[in-house]
Amino acid sequence: MRLWTLPWKLLQVVLVFSRVCVCACEGERHTRNYDYMEGGDVRIRRLYSRTQWFLTIDEYGNISGTQDPNNCYSVLEIRTVSEGGVLAIKGLKSQFYISMNRSGMLQGKKDYNDSCDFKEVFLENYYTAYSSVKWTKNGREMFISLSQKGRPLKGKKTRKESVASHFIPRKCSEDEKKLA
């Protein structure tokens, strides 16, 4: 092999092994989807709302807020599902995913599907909002929210600017991470 062919060989290797590059060369849009069970990044967190509730998913799959900072149903597994900050959020104790249906209602689902995908939106002041990837209402995003009373709002009533849609992910203790 002549020496000058080496860089070209190297490039071929890169092309073969880098799906992203191949897609880019073909001019395709690409987002890498992870197998949600193998996932990308996994974080164990509580979601503390700006309205001062911890989001819980109970053993019936009901979603609501609690003010008990030690409630085990508020320990959540937040898993990256695809690039661009798409996440699936599961109660570690109840093993229900948060899903949003077409009418913007939050419900727990035992089996993951795309209704469980939420996009993480970073806001000012350390808050994060989570909008449904699957469903919008008249072109508007619908968010996970907890009202002043600690109840989820119907998706079409939620706004990115609303305090009810603002959360701070809080770290959990090592013991709490073993809940499942």
Ligand SMILES: *[C@@H]1O[C@H](CO)[C@@H](O)[C@H](O)[C@H]1NC(C)=O
């Ligand atoms: C929780 O879910 C169960 C079953 O879907 C339902 O019967 C019950 O009323 C719910 N509880 C609350 C507090 O929403």
Ligand SMILES: *[C@@H]1O[C@H](CO)[C@@H](O)[C@H](O)[C@H]1NC(C)=O
């Ligand atoms: C959405 O979920 C709520 C609560 O579980 C249910 O009452 C409603 O019928 C659902 N809507 C659709 C369109 O699935």
Ligand SMILES: *[C@@H]1O[C@H](CO)[C@@H](O)[C@H](O)[C@H]1NC(C)=O
């Ligand atoms: C997700 O699963 C539910 C059944 O649990 C199904 O009704 C729904 O069509 C699926 N997809 C979406 C996007 O909700």
